[in-house]
Amino acid sequence: FTKPGALERGESYFITGKGSIGMAMRAKTPIFDNKGNVIGVVSIGYLVSKIDSWRLDFLLPMAGVFVLLLVVLMLLSWFFAAHIRRQMLGMEPKQIARVVRQQEALFSSVYEGLIAVDPEGHITAINRSARKMLGLPSPGRQWLGKLIAEVVNPADFFTCQIAERRLDVMANFNGLSVIANREAIRSGEELLGAIISFRSKDEIATLNAQLTQIKQYVESLRTLRHEHLNWMSTLNGLLQMKEYDRVREMVQGESQAQQQLIDSLRGAFADRQVAGLLFGKVQRARELGLKMVIVPGSQLHQLPEGLDSTEFAAIVGNLLDNAFEASLRTQEGDNTIELFLSDEGDEVVIEVADQGCGVPEALREKIFEQGVSTRTDEPGEHGIGLYLIASYVGRCGGVITLEDNDPCGTLFSLFLPKVKKNDDRTINPIDR
Numbered sequence: 001f002t003k004p005g006a007l008e009r010g011e012s013y014f015i016t017g018k019g020s021i022g023m024a025m026r027a028k029t030p031i032f033d034n035k036g037n038v039i040g041v042v043s044i045g046y047l048v049s050k051i052d053s054w055r056l057d058f059l060l061p062m063a064g065v066f067v068l069l070l071v072v073l074m075l076l077s078w079f080f081a082a083h084i085r086r087q088m089l090g091m092e093p094k095q096i097a098r099v100v101r102q103q104e105a106l107f108s109s110v111y112e113g114l115i116a117v118d119p120e121g122h123i124t125a126i127n128r129s130a131r132k133m134l135g136l137p138s139p140g141r142q143w144l145g146k147l148i149a150e151v152v153n154p155a156d157f158f159t160c161q162i163a164e165r166r167l168d169v170m171a172n173f174n175g176l177s178v179i180a181n182r183e184a185i186r187s188g189e190e191l192l193g194a195i196i197s198f199r200s201k202d203e204i205a206t207l208n209a210q211l212t213q214i215k216q217y218v219e220s221l222r223t224l225r226h227e228h229l230n231w232m233s234t235l236n237g238l239l240q241m242k243e244y245d246r247v248r249e250m251v252q253g254e255s256q257a258q259q260q261l262i263d264s265l266r267g268a269f270a271d272r273q274v275a276g277l278l279f280g281k282v283q284r285a286r287e288l289g290l291k292m293v294i295v296p297g298s299q300l301h302q303l304p305e306g307l308d309s310t311e312f313a314a315i316v317g318n319l320l321d322n323a324f325e326a327s328l329r330t331q332e333g334d335n336t337i338e339l340f341l342s343d344e345g346d347e348v349v350i351e352v353a354d355q356g357c358g359v360p361e362a363l364r365e366k367i368f369e370q371g372v373s374t375r376t377d378e379p380g381e382h383g384i385g386l387y388l389i390a391s392y393v394g395r396c397g398g399v400i401t402l403e404d405n406d407p408c409g410t411l412f413s414l415f416l417p418k419v420k421k422n423d424d425r426t427i428n429p430i431d432r
Contacts, residue, residue: 010038016048023048111199113178116185118193121148121159125195133200134174157182162194170201170391177201222287264294269341270301273309274316278339281320285337290327292320295340295351304348304416306396315392316341318385319352319412326356332408347398348416355409364402389414396420 012029026045030038088096107114113130117123126143130136134152136143149155157171157180166182173180180198184191238247261282269275278294285292303312316339323337333355340351359367366372368390393400398416405411 112197114197116195117148117158268299271309273313277313290335292337298341300343302343304396305420311392315389323352323354327354330357350414353405353411358410
């Protein structure tokens with residue numbers, strides 16, 4: 001098989017056809033001299049069967065390498081996918097998208113302020129309530145990645161020892177008094193950051209005030225009911241015995257005693273919540289077999305600056321509750337609890353003395369810390385009352401002293417300035 005053109009027209013070409021020895025592929029190209037004239041032809045040819053053999057010799061090893069490479073890539077892809085799935089907690093992309101949307105909805109719907117930070121103190125999440133309470137403009141995405149110290153002042157609660165769990169801590173964020181909690185975020189042993197939740201202390205104080213009033217009311221009713229039942233039993237017995245003169249004396253005496261206590265409390269204590277608290281505590285002490293004495297000369301016409309009625313009542317109430325419990329835990333003393341409360345001078349003075357079991361020396365250095373209590377042998381949550389008292393006293397710049405009472409028991413003395421001094425230094429209220 002031939003094709004003219006290489007000599008006549010100076011063309012190069014390929015041609016496939018059947019020759020004398022079989023199917024072959026040939027290539028022809030002309031040879032030119034210096035003047036461009038064709039002076040010859042170069043021709044090369046291979047049998048098609050030979051080319052097919054070479055092709056198989058080349059492609060078979062390549063096919064093996066390709067298959068091996070494909071298997072390796074599939075294995076690597078499987079391991080990579082498994083690693084990614086572990087990192088995504090075994091969830092598919094659709095599940096991850098759903099969880100993210102649920103998290104965003106949860107963050108937005110929670111009434112408490114929520115802020116998540118990484119170990120370096122960068123904000124990773126912040127909800128609408130947190131921005132509102134801290135006075136931060138929306139949208140929230142503009143705060144992501146920023147250092148918490150640039151957004152919240154002071155930021156110690158967000159950055160110091162974030163691996164440690166903290167519960168119900170009173171703090172100040174951007175001038176707002178809050179009750180805050182902190183929980184570490186971990187992946188195995190790796191610390192990923194922490195999430196902080198907080199609520200305005202004013203809101204909690206409002207709920208606490210309502211609860212305190214209800215508890216005082218219930219306690220007073222329970223005490224009065226108990227006393228009334230005893231009084232009615234005695235009265236019934238006297239009537240059965242026809243001791244009518246004694247009945248008349250009991251009725252008049254009981255009425256006069258209650259009225260005298262009410263009149264004395266209303267005259268000495270202008271704050272009705274404090275007066276109501278003391279009335280309930282006197283009745284409670286009587287029910288427990290104790291004697292609570294309000295020292296003559298006690299009075300309160302002005303609360304310390306920085307404390308409202310609920311907080312001041314919480315201080316007095318917790319001190320009296322501790323005195324009641326200490327008196328009931330010992331057989332020594334005469335079960336008398338004395339309260340002195342006065343606002344004469346520049347300070348409000350509160351003194352509560354009992355003849356109970358006292359405070360061990362080993363606990364005096366830390367008795368005002370959260371969770372520390374002398375009642376280690378009793379179930380329940382203890383160690384809150386004195387911590388709360390110390391927090392209130394420290395906030396208004398006051399001082400607490402703890403002394404031994406004579407002949408036994410404890411004397412707590414609180415000195416609260418009526419007007420808080422403008423001093424930015426941290427005040428330690430504890431003076432032992």
